[in-house]
Amino acid sequence: MKKILKARELSSFLFLVVLFLIVGILNPSFLTAGNIIACFNDSVVYIIVSVGMAFAIFIGEIDVSVGANLGFTATVVGCMLRDGQNWAVAFLTGILIGAAIGLFNGWGVAVMNVPSLIFTLGTNGVMRGMMYVYTGGAWVENLPAEFKQLYTMPLAGSITVSFTVTAVIVVVVHLLLKHTKRGRYFIAVGDNPAGATLVGIPAVRTKVVAYVVCGIFAAVSGIVFSSRVGFVTATSGNGYEMKAVAACVLGGISLSGGVGSVIGASIGAVIMASISRLLVFMELGSTYDNTITGVMLLAIVVVDALMQRRTAEMNRRQRLAARTGSADFGKGGNA
Amino acid sequence: MPEKALLNIKNIYKSFGMNAVLKGISLDLNEGEVLALIGGNGAGKSTLMKIIMGIYQHDSGEIYVKGEKVTSNKTSAALASGIYMVPQEPLLFPNMSVEENIEIGFNQKKSELHKELLELMRDVGWNLDLNRKASSLSIAEQQMVEILRGLLRRAQILILDEPTSALAFDEVESLFACVEDLKSKGIGIIYITHRLAEVFQIATDVAIMRDGRVPVRGKVSEFTREMLVKGLLPPDAQEKENSLKARMKGVDYEHLKPVFEIQNLSGYGFSDISLKVYPGEILGMAGVVGAGRTELATTVFGKDKVLSGRVLLDGKDITGLSTRQVIEAGLNYVPEDRHLHGLFKISDIAANTSSAMLEKKEMGRFFLNKKAECEMTQKYVDDFRIKVTGQDQLAGSLSGGNQQKVVIGRSLSTSPKLVILDEPTRGIDAAARGDVYSIIHELREQGVAVLLISSDMEEIIELSDRVMTVCQGRINGEFAGTDINQDTLMSASFGITKHSEVGA
Known part of the structure; x- marks a missing residue:
């Protein structure tokens, strides 16, 4: 099982390497250390939002409100910082907003049993609207210079602090998910909700927690986003939900739930973040960015569906072959 | 205590x-x-x-x-x-x-x-x-x-x-x-x-x-x-099961042509199966769970790949046809697991009953003829004594026995020549079981051929005119008349007896 998971992440990583190599062949000036490090540094927002999304997908659901969550948090936190509010208070407010949005989504999906796509789509609309209401459609500008430098602050060479911290967080979250009892609950609930209930896993609570985690990650990505971009518009965060879903799927997380890891989601996020840069080096311009993301998402989902069907079919045939060949499958040696 | x-x-x-x-x-x-x-x-x-x-x-x-x-x-x-x-x-x-x-x-x-x-x-x-x-x-x-x-x-x-x-x-x-x-x-x-x-x-x-x-x-x-x-049994249950056996009459094999014939069929989960079913006959297929009988049935029904061999229905070759074509040819299959394959749980009973014959003209050419659907559903509800609150009750809310009756009712709505029933009474209570048995007997009297797959030996003995036993994907015995009893069927099902062919 672990081997398979590793293989899933490994293939995502290989895909990333191949992608870089192809662009490098088309345009050798891409393959410099600076460019590649920049790809990773640029991916922080995507990684954070994708890790959150991974939680929603682990439990077999989805959250398409992360883009609006990101935008709204960025707006509120941006305004607070612009008005000279204490950073810690501003960040905490942002995180609370994200958690509240997640709690609301979790309530709708897990408690009220509304299909997650529909419910979070509704939340998405509400939060987008709230952004307009909050700012009156105006841009949030003039953020403190120190805050804007936060994102690009270097750690060693051109590797940034923000990327390093994010990477550490991802690894910690991964370890928590794999090696703690409660961490395993997320995957279990996505794998078989009814079965989870039967072994005493609180399925509803686990789902709500997954959405809260997803909301918090989206909020944090909103804060990082405002630091990186330096201003927030009414459309900030648009399309991040698709990027995040695509990143998860690229990283080997199954949309039917129960399979994958946040490491995979992060690798997928790096790929997503690199696309616009890669397009520039391929002299295509970043106008194709969303189209290509969508095509990749669809391609992987279709391939995944086909592969799942094939494995299921192979498992079935294997089982049948075991029957006709010899009947002594699974039984004990107690004869 | x-x-x-x-x-x-x-x-x-x-x-x-x-x-x-x-x-x-x-x-x-x-x-x-x-x-x-x-x-x-x-x-x-x-x-x-x-x-x-x-x-x-x-x-x-x-x-x-x-x-x-x-x-x-x-x-x-x-x-x-x-x-x-x-x-x-x-x-x-x-x-x-x-x-x-x-x-x-x-x-x-x-x-x-x-x-x-x-x-x-x-x-x-x-x-x-x-x-x-x-x-x-x-x-x-x-x-x-x-x-x-x-x-x-x-x-x-x-x-x-x-x-x-x-x-x-x-x-x-x-x-x-x-x-x-x-x-x-x-x-x-x-x-x-x-x-x-x-x-x-x-x-x-x-x-x-x-x-x-x-x-x-x-x-x-x-x-x-x-x-x-x-x-x-409920206190007022009638002893109808005893009367069933009495109603049975022998099948006149000499003057009949088989309506359904499988020739050396192999597929996933079974191999080299040959059998014949005559009109108005119930052919029992005994065996243990996992012997390959369900796989045989689903393959014949166009759900899986035929590896070799032929399937004939009324002289027509239906090998490897799609499920829809097989139904059109006059064969229907009532699956073992009605939850998984058989029932549209969140549809009402009428929709469930008519779903197999939506292609037929009397159901309307483009818009559904609600009246025809209603009449036909009522017929099966009455015939099979399905306990419902109304035709618009959702199938998923019926009890197991009644769900099974709906599924059988649907398969009959296509007027098939052969019906394959796979474990028709698995997990069904005694009263509903009696009803299902009567339905099967009625089919037989109407001249429909029935291939009955069951792991319940009593059921096989009670219903079948002839019995074939399947063991590990192959037919290993055929029984008729007095040879059909617990003992012979059990031992054959568990692969103890080899080929005790009985002239039909």
Whole structure:
């Protein structure tokens, strides 16, 4: 099982390497250390939002409100910082907003049993609207210079602090998910909700927690986003939900739930973040960015569906072959 | 009752809306007891078990576990107090390994758990590759994983919901050995089953549930099989089963051409199958679960690939046709698992009945002829005595027996020449079983050929004109007339007799 998971992440990583190599062949000036490090540094927002999304997908659901969550948090936190509010208070407010949005989504999906796509789509609309209401459609500008430098602050060479911290967080979250009892609950609930209930896993609570985690990650990505971009518009965060879903799927997380890891989601996020840069080096311009993301998402989902069907079919045939060949499958040696 | 009752249930009531499911249930379970709980579908067995497990909450009444009143209605609380239920259809995590499946939800260290699990498996005598993915396990193997899960939790009250319904013969043996072992260790077991023979084999006590009550309860030694059967039937049940056999008349094979013929058919799960079915005949296909009969049926029905051989219906070659073409040709299949393949649960009964004949002209060319649908549905509802509140009731809310009648009704709506019935009465109560038998007999009288797949030998004997036994994907025996009896069929099904061909 672990081997398979590793293989899933490994293939995502290989895909990333191949992608870089192809662009490098088309345009050798891409393959410099600076460019590649920049790809990773640029991916922080995507990684954070994708890790959150991974939680929603682990439990077999989805959250398409992360883009609006990101935008709204960025707006509120941006305004607070612009008005000279204490950073810690501003960040905490942002995180609370994200958690509240997640709690609301979790309530709708897990408690009220509304299909997650529909419910979070509704939340998405509400939060987008709230952004307009909050700012009156105006841009949030003039953020403190120190805050804007936060994102690009270097750690060693051109590797940034923000990327390093994010990477550490991802690894910690991964370890928590794999090696703690409660961490395993997320995957279990996505794998078989009814079965989870039967072994005493609180399925509803686990789902709500997954959405809260997803909301918090989206909020944090909103804060990082405002630091990186330096201003927030009414459309900030648009399309991040698709990027995040695509990143998860690229990283080997199954949309039917129960399979994958946040490491995979992060690798997928790096790929997503690199696309616009890669397009520039391929002299295509970043106008194709969303189209290509969508095509990749669809391609992987279709391939995944086909592969799942094939494995299921192979498992079935294997089982049948075991029957006709010899009947002594699974039984004990107690004869 | 004795002081050390593991489980004590007092006067439990439960209603879903207007529907009273449990009407004052009282039961108790002591250490080392195996309480066989038998009863028809809709008797409330599963509801009661779900209440014990804390999945549902009861309206009134009290539950005591080891003398302590249960106040929390959470599954985790039930598990903590030592109750574990092995559901009828195993609920594993398909993407996890066997070991992860068993060990999930524990607080202990992995290495300790692993050691305990290995010891446990040696004790029970089951060999399972712990690294296999759960999605690759057979149903029997999944059931073993479920039981291991319960045992590893040191459950003192184990609920087994029809554990043998998907197990092969030798697996049943090892399960029974395991139950005996648990019994001697003082574990109390509630054993839900439809097989009366099992009651006498392993149970110490028996309780019959009927219509939300427990009218009969006592030590197994106080009962005979006949008493149990009588207890299961509603008081006013008529003895129609006896009359069925009398109505049967022999099939005149000499002057008939087979309506359905399989020639050396091989596919996934079976090989080199040849058989003939004559009009107005019921051909029984006996065998153990997993012998390849369902695979044969689904392959003929166009759901899987034919590897070699031919299938003829009324002289027409239907080998490898699509399911739709096969239905058009006049063959219909009523699947074994009506939940998975047979029923549109969230559609109403009318839609379920008409769904197989939507292509037909009388149902309207473009818009659905609601009147025709209504009439046809009413006919089957009446004919089969399906208990419904109305045609618009959702199929998923029917009891198992009535669901099965809807599925059979649908297959007949296409006026087929041959109907393949796969385990038509699996998990159905005695009364509904009688109704299903009458339906099958009526079919036969109308000249429809029936291929009856069943693992219930009594059912095969009761209904079939001829019987073929399938063992490990091959036909290994054919029986007719007086040769059809428990003994011959059982031994052939388990592969003991080779080719005892009988001239038809």
